[in-house]
Amino acid sequence: MASIKIPTPLRAYTDNQAEVAVNGATVGQALQHLIAQYADLETHLFQDGKLRSFVNVYLGDEDIRFLSGLDTVIGEDAKLRIIPTIAGGNDTPRLDAHALKFGNGATIVLLLLAFVLNAPLLVAFVALTQLLGGLNLPFAPYRLAYQAALRAQLLRPKVVVDNAEPHRFAMLVGAGFNGVGAGLLLAGAEAGWLPVAVVVVLANLNFWLNFCLGCWMYYQLNRLGVPFFRVSPVQEQS
Amino acid sequence: MTVVLNEASRARLLASLEEAYPNEGGGFLVGTRQGEQVVIEDVLPIPNVFEEAEQFHRYAMTPQNWATMEDKADSMGLALVGYYHSHPDSPAIPSEYDRVHALPHFVYLIASVVQARAVSLFAYELVDDRSTFKELPLVSAS
Numbered sequence: 001m002a003s004i005k006i007p008t009p010l011r012a013y014t015d016n017q018a019e020v021a022v023n024g025a026t027v028g029q030a031l032q033h034l035i036a037q038y039a040d041l042e043t044h045l046f047q048d049g050k051l052r053s054f055v056n057v058y059l060g061d062e063d064i065r066f067l068s069g070l071d072t073v074i075g076e077d078a079k080l081r082i083i084p085t086i087a088g089g090n091d092t093p094r095l096d097a098h099a100l101k102f103g104n105g106a107t108i109v110l111l112l113l114a115f116v117l118n119a120p121l122l123v124a125f126v127a128l129t130q131l132l133g134g135l136n137l138p139f140a141p142y143r144l145a146y147q148a149a150l151r152a153q154l155l156r157p158k159v160v161v162d163n164a165e166p167h168r169f170a171m172l173v174g175a176g177f178n179g180v181g182a183g184l185l186l187a188g189a190e191a192g193w194l195p196v197a198v199v200v201v202l203a204n205l206n207f208w209l210n211f212c213l214g215c216w217m218y219y220q221l222n223r224l225g226v227p228f229f230r231v232s233p234v235q236e237q238s
Numbered sequence: 239m240t241v242v243l244n245e246a247s248r249a250r251l252l253a254s255l256e257e258a259y260p261n262e263g264g265g266f267l268v269g270t271r272q273g274e275q276v277v278i279e280d281v282l283p284i285p286n287v288f289e290e291a292e293q294f295h296r297y298a299m300t301p302q303n304w305a306t307m308e309d310k311a312d313s314m315g316l317a318l319v320g321y322y323h324s325h326p327d328s329p330a331i332p333s334e335y336d337r338v339h340a341l342p343h344f345v346y347l348i349a350s351v352v353q354a355r356a357v358s359l360f361a362y363e364l365v366d367d368r369s370t371f372k373e374l375p376l377v378s379a380s
Contacts, residue, residue: 008308008318009344018312043368044341054339056301063301083305087288087298088264088323088348089335096329138353147357157329157350157358 002074004034005081013040022080027057028070030080045082054085093234098158100167102149103133103142104207107174111200115193120185123196127178134171136164165231170206170214174199241320241345241361242277244379252349252356254283255324259354261293262286264323266303267345268311276319276345277379282307296335297323320345327351330358332371340364346371 001021006014014020020037024030035042045055057064058081064072074080107126114122132140149155177195184192205211221229243251255263265283269276284303288296304318311318321344325333330350332340340346342364349359362371 007304007341008311009341012343040366058301058305081305083301083308084341085298085301085339086264086266086304086321087296087335087339088321088333088346089262089296090325090328090333091295091335143352147352147355150357 002030002076002078002080004030005079007082007084010041010044010082013044014038025073026070027059027064027072027074027080030074030078031057031070054087056083056085057081058083093161093163093231095160095162095164095167096157097160097162098155099143099146101207102146102155103171104203106142106145107203108200108207111178111196111203115196120182120192123178123185123192124182127175127182130171130175130178134168134175136168161234163231163234166215166218167212169218169229170212173214173217174203239363240275240375240377241347242275242377242379243347244278247278247281248359248378250283251281251322251347252359254281255322255349255351256354256356258286258324258326259351260326262288262295262297262324262326264297264299264321266307266318267320267322267347268307268314268316269319271317271319271343276374278319278345279316281322294326295328318344320347322347322349324349324351324356327353330360332362337364337368337371340368340371342366342368345374347376 002024003019003021005019006017011018020034022030022033024033031045035045045052051057051070059067059072059074059078064070107130110122110126114120114126129141133142146155150157177199181192181194181196202213205213218229219233222232251265254265257263263283263286265281267278267281269279284299286293286297287300288298308318325348328350330348332346332348336346336348344363346362346364347359348362349356351357359376361374361376363374364371
């Protein structure tokens with residue numbers, strides 16, 4: 001009688017048997033006999049009547065895809081083996097919403113502190129931090145601080161399906177406003193607090209209401225076909 | 239189901255994924271699965287054989303890797319209890335690609351590696367109907 005060796009995880013469906021005896025003149029028939037005995041295996045081996053792409057069946061040392069596939073004729077004592085191809089990857093645009101919240105919260109606190117202390121250099125620091133974050137640089141201070149908080153288990157990631165690019169653009173817009181504000185303040189013009197106030201308001205909208213004006217601007221520019229604004233909203237992507 | 243990972247294996251696993259950065263890295267988890275607990279005794283890094291240009295977001299092993307390691311684990315009285323891989327500069331949560339290529343009753347450890355440093359590691363398992371992964375508690379052992 002032919003036999004099929006079962007991969008370890010699927011032995012949960014074969015009463016923990018590593019090998020199952022099967023009847024059949026072809027690989028396909030042998031697999032059907034296996035499924036007749038253990039019906040729960042089917043969904044993990046087949047999709048739409050075909051072997052799943054990561055499921056390989058070997059006859060001895062030969063992958064049946066290089067023989068005649070499921071029509072491969074087998075002998076009475078054939079040794080078949082099911083071997084998965086382990087594979088993984090990452091496709092969907094995702095981001096960590098808590099990292100964004102962390103950045104927005106830090107911006108709000110630091111800018112309010114700068115106003116209370118009348119410290120234009122702190123505004124300049126926030127502008128620089130937003131610039132580095134907007135450019136997605138590994139040493140951006142918000143990123144480093146957030147990663148330290150993750151490692152210390154003070155925070156946990158909250159992953160959501162979203163594009164990172166519009167949020168980075170929003171950070172660059174914030175950096176621009178804060179940069180202008182810091183420049184004016186360092187030149188002695190109190191009007192420099194106006195663009196800073198705009199950033200505080202927008203960061204609060206983002207922090208409390210999840211409304212990102214910079215992202216909205218980004219997607220409008222994308223809609224108009226402006227170069228560099230190539231990412232469309234997630235639900236419109238195919 | 240709880241996944242137990244000793245500190246030495248955790249360190250070796252994360253180091254291998256940091257070394258693979260900016261590409262995805264991965265390997266097998268060998269151990270025991272009894273009742274509601276999977277104990278990982280060892281981690282075995284396996285080279286990424288996916289097309290090189292795609293390795294930044296893809297990881298794969300050969301079927302021969304599986305066959306060899308499964309036989310070895312079986313002969314040692316252990317089992318292939320799962321596999322691990324990295325998501326460079328991405329969160330440590332399973333992707334649709336992961337789900338499509340997954341088997342149930344197998345632990346998936348996924349690490350987020352950001353700028354060559356592993357920042358998080360989570361454990362998952364595919365549910366029986368293949369519809370989604372569920373997160374499993376991952377605990378340390380000395």
